[in-house]
């Protein structure tokens with residue numbers, strides 16, 4: 220239907236009088252890994268949250284796999300979709316948060332099985348097999364009956380990735396997935412994400428891990444003050460930034 | 474002796490306990506046989522006579538039904554209160570304001586007398602009779618179903634409604650605090666997985682909020698066991714305290730009857746506290762002490778700038 224998995228056109232978002240996104244454009248092809256870089260407060264999280272309609276955009280459009288997110292276009296006018304339809308759209312978009320947000324009252328396995336069973340109503344034993352193999356894949360086959368509080372941060376984040384994958388998403392959004400981790404636990408999460416990229420998952424990754432962006436990213440976007448300042452192949456942007464703001468930011472994180 | 478203070482305290486307490494037991498055992502005025510064995514010729518002890526047991530059943534039934542109303546309605550009001558819909562949240566606010574402001578005793582008496590307002594209670598058109606007159610229909614009252622008010626609001630139902638509706642206001646506040654104590658990241662993660670708002674509430678938020686909700690709810694149930702004695706003013710006779718005071722009135726025995734009541738309330742509340750222990754344990758799954766200790770360790774090490782090296786052995 221389209222050769223773009225994600226397309227954002229001129230996205231604007233304000234909180235009250237604070238304009239956080241001032242016209243963001245983005246295109247991500249299927250199987251591509253798009254890394255988003257930028258100083259704190261530049262609107263990276265807000266933009267990710269607009270993609271799965273956790274935030275309503277004030278202007279502009281976002282398409283995921285050709286579908287307009289959160290709205291229906293009829294006679295040139297946009298009508299917001301009902302809760303059910305938005306929820307349906309979100310099912311095919313996985314999201315991983317900085318602070319994991321695992322469900323603490325459920326075991327690791329229950330965390331992964333919850334959405335496929337309760338949201339999609341899939342067959343329980345099938346979901347169970349899939350959940351177990353996903354947990355195996357993220358290296359947590361031995362922890363399925365533990366509760367999140369019994370896991371390290373890196374393990375929790377890998378469970379969160381498995382939880383999102385259990386819905387068989389077309390697109391994965393990562394919001395600083397390693398920022399809350401102790402340095403020695405960052406590697407295991409990045410390795411998991413790298414494996415996912417190699418398997419052809421389309422990913423948008425907000426991160427400060429320049430090494431990951433350079434190695435895994437197909438495209439790098441630098442955001443500042445609610446606009447995309449610069450974008451291109453990660454190697455080029457990182458080694459040869461064109462804009463003063465990009466240069467200033469990179470000199471701080473490198 | 475290493476800790477003289479401790480031994481002195483122990484000695485003092487031992488003497489006080491001995492004095493108390495001595496009082497209980499040797500003072501005939503407690504009339505233990507009146508309480509436990511036989512209070513009149515050929516009758517069981519006052520704790521176990523038929524009217525008192527009947528009253529005990531009433532107290533239990535009233536506690537269960539009014540708490541069921543209180544918890545059910547309380548959850549609904551809490552959700553209304555947290556709704557973004559201004560009308561719903563204002564209705565919930567006014568409800569809690571009213572029922573928290575009025576003493577339960579006053580409420581019990583008020584509900585006992587509500588049948589003064591209407592002869593019949595039923596569902597129908599508001600202003601039904603007046604509308605009927607407008608169209609020249611004299612017999613028309615617009616009622617679909619109705620029963621005599623003095624039947625419905627007599628005794629037990631009035632007491633149950635007074636206690637239940639008042640309880641709902643307190644439960645609403647408890648549930649609201651519980652819901653608000655949950656990290657918004659939890660619902661965000663659930664919504665991002667495609668869950669509907671109702672499912673997020675039922676599957677993710679409420680089960681976690683239960684940890685905060687259960688202990689004060691236990692308090693409320695225990696308080697309710699005791700507050701059921703207020704419905705004697707409705708008046709309801711199907712209740713423990715009323716039945717025991719009736720025995721006093723007949724036999725002119727006062728203290729043993731009070732002690733009998735005290736023992737029953739102690740038994741009821743002990744059973745409830747044991748139940749509460751198990752319910753609390755159920756809802757603290759995933760927050761076990763092992764997990765908590767580890768979390769604390771991690772926080773301490775993070776504060777000290779150290780690194781947490783434990784990978785969390787399976788527990």
Ligand SMILES: Nc1ncnc2c1ncn2[C@@H]1O[C@H](COP(=O)(O)OP(=O)(O)O)[C@@H](O)[C@H]1O
Nearest residue numbers: 234237239257258259260261262263264265266
């Ligand atoms: N729900 C909200 N209400 C008000 N302001 C918000 C909200 N979410 C984010 N912001 C503001 O939007 C700006 C961008 O935030 P964010 O997208 O989180 O930036 P980043 O992820 O790049 O650090 C910040 O100034 C933040 O304070």
Ligand SMILES: [Mg+2]
Nearest residue numbers: 263264265395
């Ligand atoms: Mg952010």
